Amino acid sequence: MALNPTTLINQALALAQQGASKHELPVAAILVNAQGEVIAQAHNLVETQQNPLAHAEMLVLQQAAAQGHKYLQECTIAVTLEPCPMCAAALCHARIGTIIFGAYDAKSGGTTNGPQVPQHMHHKPKILGGIEEQACRQQLQTFFQSLRS
């Protein structure tokens, strides 16, 4: 029932940690409606599914569409990492109301970094980045350190 950005990102962080424990890049997304009810949630499944498109945001959008939610104007998605260009464009295609994300991604992000995809799309969601940024960044750094050790 939460629409508080910090609360949503913390929920996503917990879900991303479940992904990390399955050797997935710890990124997770939670989609809520205007009442703050969770419609869909997922962590990355690229390794599990051996599918380079299985980003958390795409999985969440597919779940929403499968439930009959073609467009999501009243909805908010909270993601632990800045969406990449694919996910940013997909969120615009789905007419998402608001994108909240944690860590900025200067290398692979496509929302406020890189190609800044939403600026080129017909539908332009509200974007709120850097929520619980340090915790989100730390989660990714810890994961990459564990890969190297």
Place this chain on the structure above:
Amino acid sequence: MALNPTTLINQALALAQQGASKHELPVAAILVNAQGEVIAQAHNLVETQQNPLAHAEMLVLQQAAAQGHKYLQECTIAVTLEPCPMCAAALCHARIGTIIFGAYDAKSGGTTNGPQVPQHMHHKPKILGGIEEQACRQQLQTFFQSLRS
């Protein structure tokens, strides 16, 4: 067994026409391996599936991943319309070797128009646009005219 760009786009045009007959935006994609064998093919299914992500290219990539083809360095995709930013990024994530497309899309394209997504991605496919451009453009125009009449 065709790797000839014109032949591939004409195959995609025929598939797109099947989509138009089901009231789908006539856009289709065909994925072939280095031997020119078709791995996957699809036309848009946005209306049928009520899913704004069901672009031809995404459906083809999902089919390929489901068949165990996580990465597609040796493959070529032929699409009747310039891929949008979502599809362009997805094709780069899948490390596609070559993108061939028909009509340029100045309004919604994201490959050579708009955000020019591949320029921002780690993997940069070869891109060959404007193949059978007039036929591809005409197919879309005819579809839009039929909607208005």
